[in-house]
Amino acid sequence: MRPFVTRRAWLTSGLAFLLATGGKSEGSRRWRVGYLDSGRSPVGSNTLRGALRALGYEEGRNLVIDVREANGKYGLLPALADELVALNPDVIVANATPAIAAAQKATSTIPIVMSPATDPIGSGFVVSFAHPGRNITGVANMFGDTTTKMLDIIRLVFPTAKKIGILTSNNPTHPPLAALAVSAAEKLGTSATPFAARDPEDLELVFAQMKTSHCDVVYVLADPPRPSLPQIALRASLPTVFQVNSYVTNYEGLISYGPDTTVFFKMAATYVDRILKGSKPADIPVEQPSAFQLVVNLRAAKALQITIPEGVLLMADQVIE
Incomplete structure (x- = not known):
């Protein structure tokens, strides 16, 4: 015979369960992910969102993503990191070394996913x-x-x-990278000479220099x-090449x-997924990209009145015409 349960006891146990779970069952839990960007990368945040969606996370249903962007002004990052930590996210994804460093200073307990670090x-x-x-x-980027x-x-x-x-x-990763470039050029x-544009507003002046x-x-x-x-x-008529x-x-x-930078954010989503499912960051190995791409934009070459050698075009993984 099933034991008799009073209505009062049933309501009391039900209330205790709701208080313990926030009114949600485990299957309907809403996870919170903070995204801290050193710059302003809609490609990065949108790629992360798409990758998380493919893994079963849907904003508005079981996922909240809080975005904070420094727009290249790295001095803003400590305050932005503190804002995210105050929201008590389950994990923080940090884009590039300045954001990762700010997140690291802001918390030693909330899991942080590098996307990526040099x-x-x-x-x-x-x-x-x-x-x-x-x-x-x-993720480490291997730049x-x-x-x-x-x-x-x-x-x-x-x-x-x-x-x-x-x-x-x-x-902070630029001095050693610049030293490598100077040595290789020699x-x-x-x-080769380094020129520093600390903030985006400095770019015009530095290109003039x-x-x-x-x-x-x-x-x-x-x-x-x-x-x-x-x-x-x-506008400065200076041919410019990029790591990113x-x-x-x-x-x-x-x-x-x-490396293809969109891959970093897809990889970051798998780290977030593993952490939300119980894995500890301390135990999940850091990954590195396995492929590198040479991309050439012939439209930009034409605008700069530059002819790209045929041998370089044959080497290229992608040519934009």
Whole structure:
């Protein structure tokens, strides 16, 4: 015989369950994901959203995504990270090293997914790739490994170039990347000089400085895209190449060489999924991209009155006409 349960007891136990679960069953739980962007990347946030949707997460049903963007002004990131932490998200996705560093300072308990980091070990985000060891894991972009390769491409496209301007920001990963580029340029018999545009508003002035300094070509180190940059380069009549491919595919830049940046956000979604299902960031290995793409934009080349050598076009993974 089933034990008799009074209506009062049934209501009491039901109320306790609702209080414990927030009024929702486990299957209807609404997860909260914070997205902290060093720049302003609708491609990144939209790719992340699409990848999470493919994994069964739907905004308005079982997912909330809170977005905070610094628009290239990295000094805003600490306050933006604090805003996200105050919302008590289940996980934070941070785009690029400045945002990851800000999130790391804001919390040591909320899981953080790097999307991506240039040097996660050197930056102090993880102990090792295999065993991150803290509340941070995610994707490494390997831009350090592509820096010298880009100098080879510059030599092929601009064989008479005598001086390369290396465009940096206040991204903490840029000094070592710039040093690599300077060393690689010297080995090729070319000089290279870093020029810093700390904020997007500095780009016009810095391109004018590079023009006055007789730079023949500009090499832009990896950063969240500053969409106005390719047009500023065009107005300055300075051929400009990029580590980040979205400059070429989305903003009419000239040439890029590096990993497909949209892959980072798809990979980040799988990290978020694993964390929401109970895995700890300390135990999830850091991943790296397995493929790199050379992208050439012939429209930009025409606007700059540059002829891209046939050999470079044959090397390219994508040619935009």
